[in-house]
Amino acid sequence: MSSRFEKMKNWPWKRIMIGTAVISSIAASSSFGTYAYFTSQVQETSAFTAGKLEIGLGTTETSFRAEGDEPFLPGVRFEKKLRIENMSDVPVKYALLANKQGGDDIVYDQLMVEVRRGGADGDLLYMGRVSQLTRANVIISELEKEAGDDLHFSVYLPESTGNEVQQKSAEVEFGFLATQIENGEYFAQSGPVMTLTPSDFEEGIMKATERVMKDTVQGTTFILAEGSYSLPNDFTFPAHSTWKAEKGKEGKVVLDAEDLNVKEVSFDGITFSGSGVGLYVDTNVSISNSTFEGYEAAIQTTPGDSEGRKGLTVKDSTFKNVDKGIVLDQEMKAVVIAGNTFENVEHAVSATGEKASEIQIVGNDFTKVSGYAVDSDGVRIGDGITGFKEAADEDGSGEGKLAVHVQQADFYLEANKYK
């Protein structure tokens, strides 16, 4: 016994103790998982799958056509319904788009389109040149998922369009660009977007700004932040650029400007303020949702003969406290003056008949014009003597219309309000 005890005494008790403790610990641990109290476990596995954003065209008519299958002539409206459907998992917003697929610029540049939601008499979403729709400036803010919009497109050449478009054509593709609601305001612009503030036009920085203007690519959109901008009269607007007031700041972006020469430029939501002549306009100038204040002549054709000058659009704008609103004293074809309001203006539109101009004047409010609403070399048109007065259709229906050829100029007036 004693020898056995002696042997045990020599065992490595320290190691045995540690080893036993570990084994006990393992045994205790395993018993916890199986027997200790009631337990339950739930596991969640999240798969992050990107949602689907997809739009499509519903069943549409096969082709644009006119009532009675009339041929495509100035004043004849070709119409078509298009349905956009949201097949996405989320609501979307979308922009109207138009692209020239081929044909002649002389037709394409003058093509007008009206887009209405809900049918031919529905809400007007856009009225203006097709070429402006390439800038995706019409955005419908929300289209619910699994919903659709019926849009009515009406394409026409202005009634004042002349023989130069005969046997010419333009192929146009209309479409829609949809994106997430969260995307920015300018998601569908055709070119880069640059934001400018009044300080960019201050002395010392102006030269740098002009350098930037010179280097910008065609199609750039300049977003102007709220404030007053002082532009020198030799300021050069980059060709094919668009100048827009920041969203929600329309009317609060003021350009103090005089004698500015503009060509191939669009303005949207800008207030022009000054005296003398505001803008001298050359080819392809578009002005919408803007205001002109205080000028002797707010808009005037660039002095000097220039054949082929064309494409002036002035729409949905306001002229306040100016002597003359729009002066067309040089040749200018494809002029559209639509939906404007003239307040405390002496003469709203003056155009010489000596030049081969084509002028479309539609839906303007001339009720606060003190002198002539529209005149050609001092002769009143639209509300003038018989033969120069807008008249309803023979059966008394419809709004007032007048097509008149004065010397070399073609005028078409419709649905304007006079005194």
Added chain:
Amino acid sequence: MSIRDKWISGVFLFGVTVALWVQPSHTYSWMWNEAKDTGHEFFVGLLDITSSSFDEKWKVVKGGNQTVDLGKMIPGDERQLEAVLSKGDSDLDFRYKITAELKDGSAPDAIAKLAQVLRMRIESQGDILFDGLASELFPIRPGEEPVTEPVTEEKEKQKEPALRETKMELVHRKGEPNKVFLITVYLPNEGVDASYQGLAAKLQLRFEAKQDTTGAIYAE
């Protein structure tokens, strides 16, 4: 440029660069999708009557003068001219009319006096389309309203040339052939007294055409 201005310019250019850099617009960031309709070609038709013609010489129907000289016509004299309206390559319906204009009067009141008595008759395919004072065919002046002569239902049914809007407006339908007119100018036997003697003026005749849509006007 001062160092301050250079510095400010640098900051500005940097700002612009950043502005361009962060704009998602032209890169179509976020999710997007495009749907396009099939393209449509808007083709404008042609209206061209420039190959229309008037005979070079008037024929004497009644009277002694063998050349056109309104100043030497006497009451009862008639002169006639053939005119052809050519549709050319026109590919659409159009309206047209013949206008007359007295020019270069021999005296200040010559045109006004001749306009009181000079008459015209226009015939085509044996039908008399117009017979009246030449002044009724004068171009419409600014401020004047066209004389309205409504289309009769009968004529519309027959699809014959119809008088519309003015005394001498006709419709040319696409596919119809060119049209020949006999235009006769005459002084009536009565009502032309001695006060008209020696009055001279040139008579200019023209075809004018316009597209056949509501509101279209002639380039008079």
